Amino acid sequence: SPLALYYFPSITSTNDIAREYLKTSDQPLLVVAEHQTGGRGRRGRQWASCYAHNLLFTYGVPRFSAMQGLEGLSLLVGLTLVDVVNASLGVDAKVKWPNDVLINGAKLAGVLVEIQGDIGGDYSLIIGVGLNVNESPSVGDREVTSLMKNFGRAINRSELLVAFVDQLRRNINLFCLEGFSSFSGRWNEMDAYRGCQVQVEQGGEILVGLSRGVNANGVLDIEVEGELRSVHGGEVSLRAV
Ligand code: BTN
Known part of the structure; x- marks a missing residue:
């Protein structure tokens, strides 16, 4: 329309x-x-x-x-x-x-x-x-x-x-x-931080790990000490460390 x-x-x-x-x-x-x-x-x-x-x-x-x-x-x-x-x-x-x-x-x-x-x-x-x-x-x-x-x-x-x-x-x-x-x-x-060491703050918790890209739903995976952790959008901030 x-x-x-x-x-x-x-x-x-x-x-x-x-x-x-x-x-x-x-x-x-x-x-x-x-x-x-x-x-x-x-x-x-x-x-x-x-x-x-x-x-x-x-x-x-x-x-x-x-x-x-x-x-x-x-x-x-x-x-x-x-x-x-x-x-x-x-x-x-x-x-x-x-x-x-x-x-x-x-x-x-x-x-x-x-x-x-x-x-x-x-x-x-x-x-x-x-x-x-x-x-x-x-x-x-x-x-x-x-x-x-x-x-x-x-x-x-x-x-x-x-x-x-x-x-x-x-x-x-x-x-x-x-x-x-x-x-x-x-x-x-096209991800600027793919494979990079990043820091994400999610609900008061700080995750530091390797950025492993997004899945089919747009959820970000961060590899923290060999384990994948899912990070959702919303009130979250990410930066390179
Ligand atoms: C961000 O990076 O935090 C998002 C910025 C979004 C800014 C745009 S400018 C047009 C529209 N009107 C607003 O008040 N915000 C968005």
């Missing part, structure tokens, strides 16, 4: 606006902003951006009914970003579990997937993406990068947005039919 497009010079958060619209709309939608006053990241973090330099948007899907876990879906969004920017600009972006996008270890994009409604029943999908296109806003002490830094010149944001949303819609259709299993191999191929 056709995509409803909403464009704002400045708003609180594209995810929040999409959530409001999805309460009444039964059409897929795209909310795009040049600037956010309350841009949110995962784990309660803030998402900063420079006016009109980057991409800040939310793709909303009403009455989503994937029988598959949402865990894999958010991994799919990061993977789609990686594939689209690598194919269209020849950069070397990688995924970082659960859904960051990195170039040479620096953060290029982040994904915040939320839902509107009841997870056990009818719900709408809210897929928020922040992509550093022509500027890398500094946030705290995390290393950030932009596409322009790696590509060498300014990039047309509209073309990139169209290419991404187009590919994302196709990938979500396949995800609805086959789940994450059709993407897990590719995700592992």
Whole structure:
């Protein structure tokens, strides 16, 4: 079905606006902003951006009914970003579990997937993406990068947005039919931390081990003292050690 497009010079958060619209709309939608006053990241973090330099948007899907876990879906969004920017600009972006996008270890994009409604029943999908296109806003002490830094010149944001949303819609259709299993191999191929020593904090517990990639459901395996431990997405953070 056709995509409803909403464009704002400045708003609180594209995810929040999409959530409001999805309460009444039964059409897929795209909310795009040049600037956010309350841009949110995962784990309660803030998402900063420079006016009109980057991409800040939310793709909303009403009455989503994937029988598959949402865990894999958010991994799919990061993977789609990686594939689209690598194919269209020849950069070397990688995924970082659960859904960051990195170039040479620096953060290029982040994904915040939320839902509107009841997870056990009818719900709408809210897929928020922040992509550093022509500027890398500094946030705290995390290393950030932009596409322009790696590509060498300014990039047309509209073309990139169209290419991404187009590919994302196709990938979500396949995800609805086959789940994450059709993407897990590719995700592992593009994993920035594959085989690396990592540290994961999950529910207060800190796991240190070798990253062994994701399974067909998008669950991450970490090898700790010869044993595989499963790590689920959500309120989890991972870093290289
Ligand atoms: C993260 O890396 O923690 C996720 C960042 C997600 C940021 C995007 S920008 C568009 C959308 N609106 C928000 O408030 N957040 C997401």
